[in-house]
Amino acid sequence: MDPELEPPQLQFRSAQMGGAFDDFHGLISPPQVTGGSSFTALLELAPPQAVELLVTEDFPAKQPPPPPIFPTDIGLIHRASKFSVFASADNSLESNAILSVSNSIPVKQEELDADSRRNSSSPAGSDQSLKSGKRKEREKKLKESNKKSKSKAANDDGEELPYVHVRARRGQATDSHSLAERARRDKINARMKLLQELVPGCNKVSCHNCLLSIIVSSMGSNCGDYLGLIFSGHSKRLAPLTKCICRCVVQISGTAMVLDEIINHVQALQRQVEFLSMRLAAVSPGIDFDLDSLFTVNGSSNDNSYSGMFAPPICTEGQLDGARQLQLQQLWHCDELHQSVWARETDTSNFIAPANSLLSYDSTSANSGKPVAPRCTTS
Amino acid sequence: MKNPNYPLKKRLASRFLKALEKIKYNMSPSPVSIEEKRRRHRAVRGAAYASMASSVGPRRAWSRALLRKMRERKRARRNPRNADTRFGLNQLCDVVPGGEAMDSRSLLNETAHYIECLVAQVQIMREILHSSSSSSSTTL
Numbered sequence: 248m249d250p251e252l253e254p255p256q257l258q259f260r261s262a263q264m265g266g267a268f269d270d271f272h273g274l275i276s277p278p279q280v281t282g283g284s285s286f287t288a289l290l291e292l293a294p295p296q297a298v299e300l301l302v303t304e305d306f307p308a309k310q311p312p313p314p315p316i317f318p319t320d321i322g323l324i325h326r327a328s329k330f331s332v333f334a335s336a337d338n339s340l341e342s343n344a345i346l347s348v349s350n351s352i353p354v355k356q357e358e359l360d361a362d363s364r365r366n367s368s369s370p371a372g373s374d375q376s377l378k379s380g381k382r383k384e385r386e387k388k389l390k391e392s393n394k395k396s397k398s399k400a401a402n403d404d405g406e407e408l409p410y411v412h413v414r415a416r417r418g419q420a421t422d423s424h425s426l427a428e429r430a431r432r433d434k435i436n437a438r439m440k441l442l443q444e445l446v447p448g449c450n451k452v453s454c455h456n457c458l459l460s461i462i463v464s465s466m467g468s469n470c471g472d473y474l475g476l477i478f479s480g481h482s483k484r485l486a487p488l489t490k491c492i493c494r495c496v497v498q499i500s501g502t503a504m505v506l507d508e509i510i511n512h513v514q515a516l517q518r519q520v521e522f523l524s525m526r527l528a529a530v531s532p533g534i535d536f537d538l539d540s541l542f543t544v545n546g547s548s549n550d551n552s553y554s555g556m557f558a559p560p561i562c563t564e565g566q567l568d569g570a571r572q573l574q575l576q577q578l579w580h581c582d583e584l585h586q587s588v589w590a591r592e593t594d595t596s597n598f599i600a601p602a603n604s605l606l607s608y609d610s611t612s613a614n615s616g617k618p619v620a621p622r623c624t625t626s
Numbered sequence: 627m628k629n630p631n632y633p634l635k636k637r638l639a640s641r642f643l644k645a646l647e648k649i650k651y652n653m654s655p656s657p658v659s660i661e662e663k664r665r666r667h668r669a670v671r672g673a674a675y676a677s678m679a680s681s682v683g684p685r686r687a688w689s690r691a692l693l694r695k696m697r698e699r700k701r702a703r704r705n706p707r708n709a710d711t712r713f714g715l716n717q718l719c720d721v722v723p724g725g726e727a728m729d730s731r732s733l734l735n736e737t738a739h740y741i742e743c744l745v746a747q748v749q750i751m752r753e754i755l756h757s758s759s760s761s762s763s764t765t766l
Contacts, residue, residue: 513737516744520674523751527646528666530758 634743637681639750645673646754672696674751678743688736 649669679692 513741513744516741516748519748520744520751521671523748523755524670524674525667526755527751528649528663528670530755 634681635746635750638677638743638746641677641681642674642747642750643754645677646670649673672699674747678747682739682743686736686739688740 649666675692676696679689679696682689684690684693
């Protein structure tokens with residue numbers, strides 16, 4: 248039982264830094280529920296299970312609870328199995344089965360994955376940089392968590408896991424103290440990954456709002472009522488889940504990474520505004536913008552089809568010169584899929600012209616009764 | 627986006643469209659030089675942030691800061707300078723406009739609202755682009 252458990256666990260541990268990150272996000276195949284709002288669907292599934300996952304943090308002293316009834320969402324199963332794997336060796340049978348199930352699921356690259364990757368704080372470069380970034384975050388978090396010792400965190404620190412399978416990595420000490428420390432750090436990292444997966448995996452603003460409130464509350468003196476005050480202002484549907492998340496973050500107090508996420512998100516948004524304004528400026532000024540009512544209609548319907556509008560539209564060829572367009576397209580591609588360093592001057596032929604997305608948008612606009620004949624007024 | 631944002635989007639859309647119309651009206655149909663393009667780009671970007679800030683109004687600290695910057699810029703425009711500070715981006719430094727003067731708690735609240743408005747603005751601009759590009763494609 249245990250030897251079978253070890254290899255997958257090892258895989259998770261050793262690949263934890265870089266590989267598991269991608270693995271993680273790859274396995275978050277959004278459930279095929281309503282349209283594009285995959286995150287809300289995830290959330291609808293998540294609250295009971297995620298609550299259980301998160302609440303069973305201080306399971307060390309107690310007997311580990313029976314594994315919750317997993318939904319058919321593979322991502323959740325995977326996450327839950329990871330948790331049980333990290334925590335104790337008692338859930339080995341179920342977690343082993345679950346691991347085998349989850350490992351056989353092919354990794355899907357969805358927009359969710361792209362979004363999460365885009366929003367991830369670690370550079371989307373090589374795994375090495377990811378690893379080093381993660382290690383730094385870990386150290387930072389460790390120091391932070393040592394500094395802020397709330398009562399619950401102290402409890403967690405004091406309690407030792409009954410029996411944890413921790414295999415020493417290369418070049419690491421194997422005495423009990425460092426092992427326990429590493430186990431604790433891995434626990435923290437697992438939970439932070441869960442957090443990251445929940446939040447940057449979507450691009451719904453409300454999640455970030457709640458995260459910000461979480462951080463605010465964790466930075467503040469005591470959570471308690473302050474939480475209620477904050478969450479009353481935000482979407483109520485997310486409130487129970489985010490309360491658990493908040494507790495989680497409070498215990499972990501790893502706000503550095505989350506703050507990085509937020510900063511990156513803001514910067515990405517600003518970059519998008521920049522690109523869009525550039526393109527808007529390049530568009531011929533003769534087009535009549537008498538489509539105001541149309542936008543409000545489209546706005547409500549396209550709220551969740553964020554991913555649908557990602558593909559670079561190809562119809563501004565007439566207005567832009569070729570090099571500019573390539574540049575813009577490449578920037579567009581970079582921005583939305585990588586969120587990495589963007590080089591304005593590179594004109595690489597990363598030119599993807601998916602016509603289907605444009606056609607789909609045309610169909611949506613046709614459905615909303617858009618006047619096809621534009622009125623081109625020349626100034 | 628949650629439902630209370632819907633009026634915000636409408637406000638954003640209307641203001642931004644008006645600003646865009648003004649820009650397009652003032653400028654030549656086809657830009658000839660790089661400098662012209664850059665100026666238009668900056669104008670559109672400024673219009674984006676300005677419409678964001680004005681539609682939110684003085685309710686939020688970041689919008690107040692943005693509006694303040696706009697007024698300063700307007701006054702500075704009387705004496706045109708060479709060093710054109712990038713409106714709203716360099717000064718942010720990872721932080722929301724006007725964030726230097728805020729404590730951490732309110733700063734994060736401001737960031738939350740700022741992110742909301744940014745997302746709405748981005749969506750609107752995307753929709754404008756898509757509709758304009760698709761409309762131009764149908765004429766071709």
